[in-house]
Amino acid sequence: MPLVVALSLTACAAPEEENRGAAAAGDPSAVAAVSINDSPDQNRIIPAKDDTVAALLPPEKAAAGKLVIGVGAAGAGFPPLAFAATDNKTLIGNEPDVAVAIAGILGLEPVLENTSWENLFIGLDSGRFDLGASNITVTEERKLKYDFVTYRLDNLAWLAKKGAGVTITEPADIAGKKVAVGSGTNQEKILVEWAEEVKRAGLPEVEIKYYQTNQATFLALGSGQIDLYLGPSPAAAYQVATTGTSEIVGTYSGAGADLQGKIALTTKKDNGLIEAYAAALDKLIESGDYAKILQRWNLTNEAVDKAEVNPPGLPLEAK
Incomplete structure (x- = not known):
């Protein structure tokens, strides 16, 4: 219920x-007041494949047919962003919803893997995860190793x-x-x-x-x-x-006193995937599905107007 x-x-x-x-x-x-569905039956928004956007994928990724999504929400998770449903196993929340919708536009089967925060980045480094969707803030330090496309304010x-x-x-x-x-x-x-x-x-x-x-x-x-x-x-x-x-x-x-922080979908740097992710997110925004996803988790106030690839992040000197 x-x-x-x-x-x-x-x-x-x-x-x-x-x-x-x-x-x-x-x-x-x-x-x-907002009604949040915390059951395993999510009825997620899964858009149809957009051939133009999907064509931006590297051939080997398109051929693989799957998008492996890492979410660092092991344990109790962090509702309403990513957490276990009432069955204590199904991963639900805004982050999985956005990533699954991205996979739909790309014509890929979404594979959600729940892991710890530390293992999320290990998985991105090794290529085990194609995408990290876990409330990850863009920082200049992280940009040395990862590519980002923004999807929420931080x-x-x-x-x-x-x-x-x-x-x-x-x-x-x-x-x-x-x-x-x-x-x-x-x-x-x-x-x-x-x-x-x-x-x-x-x-x-x-x-x-x-x-x-x-x-x-x-x-x-x-x-x-x-x-x-x-x-x-x-x-x-x-x-x-x-x-x-x-x-x-x-x-x-989230980025400190002088910069609005941005939350971003994350992938290993220079693996050729980030432009496809950005185009898919822009498609979500254009169709209105993005707004619907944020609304169902009461995150409308954190919406972005468009996808940004590798925008300014938390400065290196702020470590």
């Missing part, structure tokens, strides 16, 4: 509408226990706090940068914490073991809506 939840719209506030992209407090009361959210009475707008606001973040993510780079700024200012140091799953992170937040969690805005909003035990206390661009 579909699960009815309320997701915070303010969690996806565009950073350019804020002060140089700095965090702004979210309003947990500003919500919109916004982050600061999550605190409900009633914590904090607002995160600048590094000084996290001084002396225990903050959880995902290992190897771009939000980790941002948090480390903020923590270093706090230290340089002579304020109480930030203690950065790591957990294996989102579930463990949220349990730690609820029990008071940590003060804050910095993670993708959609996942934070979903947590607020479905539990009522936490609240968004600030938002921030």
Whole structure:
């Protein structure tokens, strides 16, 4: 049975509408009811093959007939982006939906493989995965090894226990706090940068914490073991809506203060696939199917107008 939840719209506030992209407090009361189908019967949008777009594929990939899609959502996943359905095995969410639709336009059979975040990149490096669809932010460092085509804006959210009475707008606001973040993510780079700024200012140091799953992170937040969690805005909003035990206390661009972060489909650099992915995504946008996919997961505020291949990403100096 579909699960009815309320997701915070303010969690996806565009950073350019804020002060140089700095965090702004979210309003947990500003919500919109949306019905999310968390069953294994997804009725995904699978467009018909577009011969013109499919012709952009390298011959060997077209002949293979399959598009192997890596999603780094092992364990509890990260709803509403990628997570297990009520049968505890079917991978559902916005990221699989977009990738499966891309495969349809390319005339390829989608093969979804759920893996850990670390193994996702190992799989891309080895060629095991043709495509990574896992809330991957474009960074200049990653562009050295991978090609990207953007399909969502990247916004982050600061999550605190409900009633914590904090607002995160600048590094000084996290001084002396225990903050959880995902290992190897771009939000980790941002948090480390903020923590270093706090230290340089002579304020109480930030203690950065790591957990294996989102579930463990949220349990730690609820029990008071940590003060804050910095993670993708959609996942934070979903947590607020479905539990009522936490609240968004600030938002921030995934690429930092001066650049709007972009989420991208990812593939091994120079493997000849990225132009086909970009054309397929533009076709999805043109047909309206892209908007429908985002709408069903309440991610309309993170929509892009067109596919961008290897746009400016999180700078190397922001590591």
